[in-house]
Amino acid sequence: MDMRCPSCERRVDPKAETFPFCCTRCRQVDLYRWLSGDMGLEHLDDPDPDPESGAEP
Numbered sequence: 001m002d003m004r005c006p007s008c009e010r011r012v013d014p015k016a017e018t019f020p021f022c023c024t025r026c027r028q029v030d031l032y033r034w035l036s037g038d039m040g041l042e043h044l045d046d047p048d049p050d051p052e053s054g055a056e057p
């Protein structure tokens with residue numbers, strides 16, 4: 001049986017801790033994608049909005 005990571009489509013060991021993903025990173029990427037698609041957010045790439053940075057005159 002040849003399982004593939006849904007994120008990067010690399011081969012994954014079914015016994016892997018991160019199954020069905022090849023690694024934690026791919027799992028997060030897929031979760032992130034799922035969340036943004038489900039919630040329709042478009043500003044997730046803004047990591048830490050700093051209120052003071054936009055307060056300059």
Ligand SMILES: [Zn+2]
Nearest residue numbers: 005008022026
């Ligand atoms: Zn992967």
